[in-house]
Structures are given as C-alpha cells and as structure tokens.
Amino acid sequence: MKNGFYILSQFEHIEVDELTFKIILEGKDMQNIKAFHQELSEKLEIPDEYGPNWDALGEVLNDLSWLDYNHFTIFIKDYNLLLKKETFEQKSEFLCILDAAMDEWENVPNYEGEDEYREVSGFRVYIERDTNIVEDLIELELDNRIIAE
DSSP states (O other): SEEEEEEEEEOOTOOTTTTTTEEEEEGGGGGSSSHHHHHHHHTTTOOHHHHHHHHHHHHHHHHGGGGSSSEEEEEEEGGTTTTTTSSSSHHHHHHHHHHHHHHHHHHHOOOOTGGGOOOOOOEEEEOOOSSSSSHHHHHTOOOEEEOOO
C-alpha cells in the first residue's frame, strides 16, 4: 500500500500485520498542545529526551528506530476534536509533519550506509472522515496524499 492519508468513514475493519507498528490517536484526548504531545509521546514510546515541540516531533517521526519496525500506521479518530483548543496553524503543522514523514519513509535510504539497516517503509495515516479533513488537506496543498475518500 502507498504512503498517504486514507480518509475513511470507519477504519475498525482495517487490519495491519505484525510487522507494522500501529497507534490510535483520539482527538478527544488531544485537544490542547500539551495533551497532544503527551499522548503522542506515550503512544509512540518516544524516549525521554523528546522535547514536546514540532521540530522534535518531525525528527522523531523520521527516526522511530527504537520501535524496531519498518512500517507505521497512525489511526486518527475524532479529527474535529484534535487540537481543537489550539489554532488551525497547530493542526496544520501536525498534518505537514505527517506528510514529511510519509515522504521520508517512502524515499529511504536517504544517505550512504542507511540502506544497511533501513528500507523503504510504509507510513500511513488513516483518518476517520469528518467535515473538515479533506478541506484541511486541500488548503494545505496535501491533497495529493489523499489515497481514499
């Protein structure tokens, strides 16, 4: 399967194999930036050195070496509640970081020697359909990453 944003009315039926690391993010639990970073840190088992900021999150999603997987799937429920207490810029930053991670994992190895331990990998994001997700991706010019509607 291709890396991208899969927009689905339900994703309970989506199964991932044992080689794929899977997390479910629930927007209702991540309405402000502090709760967002805390929840993501726990779900991704991010090492303690993680600084809860966008640059650090981008680096984390491009690494994930501590998880010992080559394929990653993020399920997002209640997209309309995700970062609801923050500005749209905060949510858009997250979507752009996810897009960059998709590109990063799609194009490995990125430097000489990396091919010995890292291969082209899956990084997919399944988002439960709501009224805003497609419009948000179009506004951010990330609609080229939409795989299913």
